[in-house]
Amino acid sequence: GAGVSQSPSNKVTEKGKDVELRCDPISGHTALYWYRQSLGQGLEFLIYFQGNSAPDKSGLPSDRFSAERTGGSVSTLTIQRTQQEDSAVYLCASSFTGVNEKLFFGSGTQLSVL
Amino acid sequence: AQKVTQAQTEISVVEKEDVTLDCVYETRDTTYYLFWYKQPPSGELVFLIRRNSFDEQNEISGRYSWNFQKSTSSFNFTITASQVVDSAVYFCALSGRNTGGFKTIFGAGTRLFVKA
Numbered sequence: 001g002a003g004v005s006q007s008p009s010n011k012v013t014e015k016g017k018d019v020e021l022r023c024d025p026i027s028g029h030t031a032l033y034w035y036r037q038s039l040g041q042g043l044e045f046l047i048y049f050q051g052n053s054a055p056d057k058s059g060l061p062s063d064r065f066s067a068e069r070t071g072g073s074v075s076t077l078t079i080q081r082t083q084q085e086d087s088a089v090y091l092c093a094s095s096f097t098g099v100n101e102k103l104f105f106g107s108g109t110q111l112s113v114l
Numbered sequence: 115a116q117k118v119t120q121a122q123t124e125i126s127v128v129e130k131e132d133v134t135l136d137c138v139y140e141t142r143d144t145t146y147y148l149f150w151y152k153q154p155p156s157g158e159l160v161f162l163i164r165r166n167s168f169d170e171q172n173e174i175s176g177r178y179s180w181n182f183q184k185s186t187s188s189f190n191f192t193i194t195a196s197q198v199v200d201s202a203v204y205f206c207a208l209s210g211r212n213t214g215g216f217k218t219i220f221g222a223g224t225r226l227f228v229k230a
Contacts, residue, residue, distance in 0.1 A: 033218065035220070041222065041223075042120075042205065042220050042221055042222035043205065043220035043223075045217060045218075045219055045220075048216075048217045050216070056217055089157075091159070093159075098216060099216050100146075100147040100164075100166070100209045100210070100216060101164075101209075102149065102161040102164055103151075103159075103161065103218060104161075105151075105158055105159040105160075106158070107157060107158050108157060108158075
């Protein structure tokens with residue numbers, strides 16, 4: 001596609017349920033990032049994929065969070081047993097190589113945990 | 115460790131005023147890149163500028179200018195003659211090798227209100 005695509009744009013779930021957030025990066029981009037933006041807060045780094053290398057998972061806040069990237073393209077961020085504090089906008093970004101390049105962001109998924 | 119600090123949480127100015135957004139960074143890398151992004155009310159972050167650690171030349175693009183000073187680890191952003199359309203959250207970011215890989219970290223952002 002022309003830009004980074006994220007789905008769903010909004011997700012409302014009940015506490016304790018699992019959710020999956022999807023990111024479709026720009027075609028040809030080898031680097032993919034997930035960030036979390038809580039209300040009125042900055043961008044919190046979650047995970048970074050670069051090509052076929054092992055992902056940098058250092059930002060994942062707990063073992064309830066996981067992400068995968070299939071075929072070097074689409075990525076799914078999974079949050080298990082959601083908690084109210086997981087409510088935030090989850091942003092995906094991609095770049096051509098990921099090495100100090102500018103990032104192209106999607107519109108984000110607004111997650112609300114009730 | 116890498117860190118980006120944007121001490122100004124919110125700034126409010128009147129249209130046509132000049133405004134400077136501060137950014138201070140910390141890194142042990144000798145090669146790194148600094149960025150500014152804009153997040154308008156619509157929500158999608160947009161890239162504004164990238165500078166590398168070897169290029170301290172200031173840059174001007176229209177009403178925007180950036181002042182990079184390695185001596186003070188700062189990369190400040192100035193908007194001249196601000197306009198209502200400049201109202202947004204502005205993020206400073208840092209990218210560099212960090213424990214085995216490159217990743218970009220962001221400051222907390224500065225929310226700019228430009229009033230007509």
